[in-house]
Amino acid sequence: MTTNREWVLAERPAGEPDLDCFDLQETEVPDPNPGELLVRTRFLSVDPYMRGRMRDAESYAEPWDVGDVLRGGIVGEVVESASDAYDAGDLVTGEGTWGDYAALDADEVTPVDPAVADPKAYLGVLGMPGRTAYFGLLEVGEPKPGDTVVVSGAAGAVGSVVGQIAKRNGCRVVGFAGSDEKTSWLTDDLGFDAAINYKTTDDYRGALESAAPDGVDVYFDNVGGPITDAVFTRLNLDARVAVCGQIAHYNDEEVPTGPRKLPQIIAPRARVxxxxxxxxxxxxxxASERLGKWVASGELEHRETVVEGLENAPDAFLGLFAGDNIGKQVVRVSSPAE
Structure with a gap:
């Protein structure tokens, strides 16, 4: 336990990132300062919002400088504790690095309970994506029984939870996803009423008319682009649109002309x-308490796509933009027996 591998930002991407943007370096394993924990990473989260941190521009997430160690959510095992709050062997989750080890402030991590769910679920349904779905739908979307809820990126970490919570609230749920395997998962396993494969559908508006014949009351947008354009034409009176992500545009070098579809929200007086x-x-x-109860009882299903090995973390991240993942994309960095 003397060498720590860490991924750093080697260069800023122009358009879609590639492997040249990443550099794997070796450093010493850090010593925890008072109040800190030395954590060995078990699972590392890769998320679409990280693309914005690669830009040299202000955003809601602080940009990385070239040469910075990349950061993200982790689940890991405490191997050395300089805090009374945790002992060696405890499992915790928090923001760490794309590395084998990280020194984390004990006040900025939370415990992981394997009795509730597999530890990697704490990066998905029981982590930031699950909380995003919970608050985004219930507080921004404000679904009511009988509403039609449409979710783009529905087979991802956030969208898959959004759809299930909407069903719990008595809504008709329609999801957009990028393969037949994903759409089948949505309808057969998660209980979506309909799912549209946007890669094999040329007419998004026509597909929506069939899947959501009574229009759209709540739209949870993870994607943007032509899917959102089509949904805007189907919004009902007093519809609510929660804009969570725009992954269709994250690699654009120029901002697309728009907003093109704002006239579509005038007549329904929609809120975006x-x-x-x-x-x-x-x-x-x-959110954590309610999501945890639903997961433990089996009422809320989840799925993680696991990429093996820290050395493959950039591939896992790039795979998000190719739609490789079903559910949450994570990297397994180590196993308990190691």
Missing amino acids: QGLLVSDFASRFGE
Whole structure:
């Protein structure tokens, strides 16, 4: 336990990132300062928002400088504790690095209970994506029984939870996803009423007319682009649109002309609201408690796509933009027996 591998940002991407943007370096394993924990990473989260941190521009997430160690959510095992709050062997989750080990402030991590769910679920349904779905749908989307809820990126970490919570609230749920395997998972396993494979559908508006014949009351947008354009034409009176992500545009070098479809929200008096889960930080405990109960009881299903090995973390990240993942994309960095 003397060498620590860490990924750093080697260069800023122009358009879609590639492997040249990443460099794996070896450093010494850090010593925890008082109040810190030395954590060995078990699972590392890769998320679409990280693409924005690669830009030299201000955003809601602080940009990385070239040469910075990349950061993200982790689940890991405490191997050395300089805090009374945790002991060696405890499992915790928090923001770490794309590395084998990280020194984390004990006040900025939370415990992981394997009795509730597999530890990697704490990076998905029981982590930031699950909380985003919970608050984004219930607080921004405000679904009511009988509403039709449409979710783009529905087979991802956030969208798959959004759809299931909407069903719990008595809604008709329609999801957009990028393969027949994904759409089958949505309808057969998660209980979506309909799912549209956007890669094999040329007419998004026509597909929506069939899947959501009574129009759209709530749209949870993870994608943007032509899917969102089509949904805007189907919004009902007083519809609510929660804008969570725009992955269709994250690699654009120029901002697309628009907004093109704003006239479509005038007649229905629709409300379009951006969503940052950090706005609900004071209520994270509420979300974690409810999501944990639903997962433990089997009422809320989840799935993780696991890429093996820290050395493959960049491939896992790039795979997000190719739609490789079903559910949450994570990297297994180590196993308990190692």
